[in-house]
Amino acid sequence: MADVVLRGDLHSTRPVPSSSGKEVTPTSISIGRCTVISAGSVIKPPCRMSRGQTHYYPIKIGDNVFVGPQCTISAISISSHVYIGANVTIQQFVIIKENVKVLPNTVIPANMVIASGSVVGGQPARVVGEVGEGWGVSGGGAGGGLGVGGGSEEKWVEGGDLRELVRSIK
Amino acid sequence: MAQPFPYTYYACDCYDNNKPQTVAEAAAEEERDLDPRHPRSNYSLYPLEHLLYCEDCQQIRCSRCVTEETLNWYCPSCLFEVPSSVVKSDGNRCTRNCFNCPVCTSPMTTNSLDTSGDNAAPYTLACPYCKWSTVEIDIEFEKMNGISGQLAKIANGGRQIPTQKERDKERERRKELEARFRDRSALSPSEDSPTMDTWREDHAPSRDDLFSNLSAFYKTQIETTTASNPFSHSDINFSSPSAYSRIMNMYQSTNKRNKRDKPSPVREAASTLEGLSIHDPSTDVAAIERIKTEGWATTLSPSQRHAQTNPNIRFDTELRPLATLLCTKRSKRCRSCRHILSKPESKITSTRYKIKVLALEHIPRLSIRALPSYFTNPTQPPTPAAPHTPYNALKSGIPTHFLLHLSNPLFDPIRVTLATPSTTPGKVQSRITILCPKFEVGANTDVWDDALASSLSPIKHASQDLNQIEAGKIWDRGRNWTSVIVEVIPGFLDNVPGSGLGPGLGEKFALDEKKKKAKQEGEDTDDELDEDEDVLEIPIFVRIEFEADVNAEERSLGDSRGNKNEREKREEAFWTVVGVGRIAAV
Ligand SMILES: [Zn+2]
Ligand SMILES: [Zn+2]
Ligand SMILES: [Zn+2]
Ligand SMILES: [Zn+2]
Numbered sequence: 001m002a003d004v005v006l007r008g009d010l011h012s013t014r015p016v017p018s019s020s021g022k023e024v025t026p027t028s029i030s031i032g033r034c035t036v037i038s039a040g041s042v043i044k045p046p047c048r049m050s051r052g053q054t055h056y057y058p059i060k061i062g063d064n065v066f067v068g069p070q071c072t073i074s075a076i077s078i079s080s081h082v083y084i085g086a087n088v089t090i091q092q093f094v095i096i097k098e099n100v101k102v103l104p105n106t107v108i109p110a111n112m113v114i115a116s117g118s119v120v121g122g123q124p125a126r127v128v129g130e131v132g133e134g135w136g137v138s139g140g141g142a143g144g145g146l147g148v149g150g151g152s153e154e155k156w157v158e159g160g161d162l163r164e165l166v167r168s169i170k
Numbered sequence: 171m172a173q174p175f176p177y178t179y180y181a182c183d184c185y186d187n188n189k190p191q192t193v194a195e196a197a198a199e200e201e202r203d204l205d206p207r208h209p210r211s212n213y214s215l216y217p218l219e220h221l222l223y224c225e226d227c228q229q230i231r232c233s234r235c236v237t238e239e240t241l242n243w244y245c246p247s248c249l250f251e252v253p254s255s256v257v258k259s260d261g262n263r264c265t266r267n268c269f270n271c272p273v274c275t276s277p278m279t280t281n282s283l284d285t286s287g288d289n290a291a292p293y294t295l296a297c298p299y300c301k302w303s304t305v306e307i308d309i310e311f312e313k314m315n316g317i318s319g320q321l322a323k324i325a326n327g328g329r330q331i332p333t334q335k336e337r338d339k340e341r342e343r344r345k346e347l348e349a350r351f352r353d354r355s356a357l358s359p360s361e362d363s364p365t366m367d368t369w370r371e372d373h374a375p376s377r378d379d380l381f382s383n384l385s386a387f388y389k390t391q392i393e394t395t396t397a398s399n400p401f402s403h404s405d406i407n408f409s410s411p412s413a414y415s416r417i418m419n420m421y422q423s424t425n426k427r428n429k430r431d432k433p434s435p436v437r438e439a440a441s442t443l444e445g446l447s448i449h450d451p452s453t454d455v456a457a458i459e460r461i462k463t464e465g466w467a468t469t470l471s472p473s474q475r476h477a478q479t480n481p482n483i484r485f486d487t488e489l490r491p492l493a494t495l496l497c498t499k500r501s502k503r504c505r506s507c508r509h510i511l512s513k514p515e516s517k518i519t520s521t522r523y524k525i526k527v528l529a530l531e532h533i534p535r536l537s538i539r540a541l542p543s544y545f546t547n548p549t550q551p552p553t554p555a556a557p558h559t560p561y562n563a564l565k566s567g568i569p570t571h572f573l574l575h576l577s578n579p580l581f582d583p584i585r586v587t588l589a590t591p592s593t594t595p596g597k598v599q600s601r602i603t604i605l606c607p608k609f610e611v612g613a614n615t616d617v618w619d620d621a622l623a624s625s626l627s628p629i630k631h632a633s634q635d636l637n638q639i640e641a642g643k644i645w646d647r648g649r650n651w652t653s654v655i656v657e658v659i660p661g662f663l664d665n666v667p668g669s670g671l672g673p674g675l676g677e678k679f680a681l682d683e684k685k686k687k688a689k690q691e692g693e694d695t696d697d698e699l700d701e702d703e704d705v706l707e708i709p710i711f712v713r714i715e716f717e718a719d720v721n722a723e724e725r726s727l728g729d730s731r732g733n734k735n736e737r738e739k740r741e742e743a744f745w746t747v748v749g750v751g752r753i754a755a756v
Contacts, residue, residue: 091298097249098521109276109299115246115497116521124276124299127246127497133512134219134528
C-alpha cells in the first residue's frame, strides 16, 4: 500500500558474527505471509538507550496480520492472526500474541504484553474482551471471493481471516 | 463491539426458545420480524466467529446458551499459569512482578533509580504511559524480582506493614493492656483515660489490621459457640474465601439452633481490637480541608478507586500499584445437551483447541458489500481508482444496490430462502428488496476441485448473462457461493413517524414518550433521532434446506451397515442482521 514507511534502515547495530567476515546487515523488520500494512502506517523498530548509544532491536510480524491505516508500530513482536485497526499507536517493545484484535485509535503502552485471544482498546490499551473461537478460521466456506473490485475495494476483514483480502490485492 | 460497515450479525434465538410459550404466542413469534433495534437484540446478535454450533441440537450456540468451565488461570502479562490452589489462597491476581498503573491501568515496568547505569538498587515500579511511579508514594524496592512480596511489606510512605503473625501478637498485647486498664479504672473510676490515648496508635488501624482483627474475633466466637459442633474448624485457613462462606453458613445455622437450646449467642464485634471500625467524622473534615488546600487533582476518579483493593481511599497518595488480574482458559458446553463445544489446549502458550465446533463451519456466511457503480452504470469504465463506496453516507431516497454474498461451508448443496421485511424497523424506514430471495448454493468441495474445474466448468463462462440487476435472477455464483442483489432505498432521516409514515414496527415506547413531550414543547421533532438511528441495518431471515448423510451417531443407533447411504432432509433457519451503513444527513 502507498505511504507505508518501513524503517528497515534502523537495524540492530550490534555486530553480527558472519562466516564470510563481511559486514552483514541484520534483518530489522521481518513480515510473514498474507500480512497487510495499510496506507500511512509507519513501522519503526524499537530502540533502547544504553551507555549513551541507541540500539535498535529487530521487529517481527507474523502471518495474516492486518495493520490499519495511519498506525505507528514499534512493537518487538506481533504474532499471527492479529488485526490492528486504524490510527493505532503501538509503543516500544510491545508483544502481541496470536489472535488479537486491536480496536481503532488504541494506544498500547510500551512493554505491554497482550495475551492471545484478547480484544484490546482504549488509551492506554486494556483488555476489553475476547475474540470468538472462530477468529482466524477461514471456515472452508470463504472460497470464491466476491469477484468484484480490484485493489481499491474497501478493505474489509471479517473474522480475522486475511487470505481473501490479500488475494484481492495481488 | 463496534464494527465498521458493512457487517453481519447472527441472531441466536436461545432466549425465545427457553421462554414458555402458548401455541398462539409461538405462532405470533413466527410472524414477528427480528428487530435489530429492540433492546433485547443487543444480547442475541453476534458476529459469526463468536458463535459455536451444537451438532446434537443442530443449533447455533451463543455465549448465553453455553456453560463455561475454567480450565486454568494465567497472568495475561507474564503468561505464567497460576495453579488453582494458589488462586484459591492468594486470589485472582498475579503474584509475580506484574502490576498495573493505579492511575491509567497500563502495565508497569521495574526501573532502576541508580544513575550510574548499572541497573542497581533501588528499584521502582513505573508506568511507561502516564509516568506515575511508586516514587510518588515513597516506595522503593531492593530487588528486581519478587516485587509483590516486597510490596506486601511496605506501606505507602515506606513504613513496614506488619505480617499476620506480628498482627496477632500485637493484638494479644493490646488486649492484655486493655484488660489491665479496665481493672485499674474499676479501682479508680474518677480517673479519666489519658493512658488509653497514650497507647492508642497515632494513626487509625489500616483496613488489613481491622480485617485480621475481625477474622480473629469471629474465630474465637465460633470456637466458643460451636464447641459441640462436629464441624468446628479450629484450624481453618481463615484467609480463603471458601472458609469464610462456610463460616457464614455456620453462623446462620447456629443462630437457628439458638432458638432451641439457647447457648450464648454469637456476639458482634464491639471494639477496634475485635475488628469494629466506627466512622470518625473528623476524617471527613480532614478530607474536606485537604481538598480545599490541594484541589481536586489529588482526588481519585471512581474507576481508579474501584480498581484498588481498598476502594475507600480518596487521595492519590493512598494509591497502590495493582497486581495484574488473571485470565482464564475456559471450555464451553452446550447448555441443553451438555456436549463440549469448545475446549482449548490447556497449555497457556498454545492457541490450539482440542475441540472446537464453530457455527461458521455449519451455517452459511452472509456478507454484504456495495455494488461498484460501474455495474449499474455501464458507461462508466471499471476504474480501479474508483472512490470507496461511502458506507458512511448513504443517500436518502436513492435506490442503492448491494451485493449479498452467501457462502456455504457444508459439503452438501443447500437451497436458500431469504426473507426480509419490506421496510426496516425503526424510525428511519428504508425500503429493502432482495431481488432473488430463493436460490441454491453449491457444496463446499475441496479447493483444488474448484481450481481444476474452473477452467472447464461452464459456470464461469455462463456468468456473462448473469451480472445483471433483474428480479428473480442471481448475480453471480461460484463453487460454494452465490451472490444476489439487494436493492435498498435508504429512508429519510427527517421522515420521522407522525409526519407521514406510520410508526415503526419496533418503536421504542420511551422514545414515543419523549417525542410527545417534545411535541408539546415545540414542533422541532426532526432532531429527535436517537443515537445510531441513522444506521441502516437490514434484518434478513435465512432458511436453508439440504440433504445430508444421517450423522454418524444416529447411524450407529440403527442397524447401520445396510442403509449406509441414507440421506436425511435437514432444515435450518436463523435471523441475521446486516449492517449496511449510515444514512447521510441531507
Ligand atoms: Zn444463544
Ligand atoms: Zn504476571
Ligand atoms: Zn499510568
Ligand atoms: Zn446441544
